[in-house]
Amino acid sequence: MLRIPGHGPRRSDDIVIGPLDLAARVDEALAVQAVAFGLSADEVAVRRQIVQRHMTYPGARALGATTARGELVGFVYGMPNDRTHWWSTVVEPYLRVRGHEDWLDDSFVITELHVHPHHQNRGVGRALITTLTDAAAEPRSILSAIDTDSPARALYRSLGYADLARQVLFPSAPKPYAVMGAHLPLRRKGGTAAGERAGDA
Template identity: 75%
Template sequence: MPSIPGNAPRTPDVQVGPVDLAARVDEALAVQALAFGLSDDEIEVRRHIVLRHLMYPGCRALGATTDEGRLVGFVYGLPNDRAHWWSSVVEPYLRSTGTDSWLDDTFVITELHVHPGFQARGIGRSLITTLTDGAAQPRSILSAIDIESPARRLYRSLGYEDLARRVLFPSAPKPYAVMGAPLPLRRP
């Protein structure tokens, strides 16, 4: 299989590489809405959040695009900062499990989504491994809905382990798990 810079695998019709996520935020949120089941109101709220995140120092984004240029997946992340909202929410949960040190010197996967029609093809794996391979931090952390799902199985296969479960985010209807993994991520 041909490869692209960063050794990201290429599926026959999808390439993973850098993307100007600010310029393509509406396309990305359309993918997230399908993959995550978001309403129009939730999309509008997340649009502002994504654009704000992209301005943080060290934030990096990758996209998965078809040969025609259609965005079918994306990931972005940044070095963690305990002053960020996400960290302030998860910190008490991590402290209760003795894992709050994971908030330091860590690269956060903020969002990772693949269009449902393109899932189960290795695109999510390629997005997250390519992004974290470029991180300066020695480990990665993320949150995922706290249910057994393809996403959680993917994260476990990459070396992520539960640091805290039943994490409640304001206005989120379901609890989340916070997961962490040493970098580089495990390969199959």
């Protein structure tokens, strides 16, 4: 467990990072994602099925960020990457053109990372992703994010993720994505880690 102090002297707004039974709390998690990512009710319904399927995959793990009252305010989940999974089949051609296809092997993929807007800018997202990847057996990590200069992309860069492919188009997604990769462990604030080498990719 990892505790993130609240804004004031009271401990009631502390946030605890710990294991999450995502299949059991999928509706709470998607409620956070809907606010953070701007999802419609129809999109939430589709993602609910996807999340539940993902959590049956070998090695899939999730962490949650909860308040002292037990309210879920953030979550992350991922799994060892598999080339047969849908996400890999979409990004593979883009990575191959850039000479980065090998990143689909021996990588832990971050599938989703979301923090409720009311709890952002407190290090919650950073704590979620670093804690999750610290337990990965794989030597590196990959993910996709909307290809724009956003707080999420800035966070990933600060952790050591570098662009492997840009302008990646997913079916039905209105905006292009970037695929990013980092060596593990991820970079910490004020220091470096193996992720520093991701810039060589």
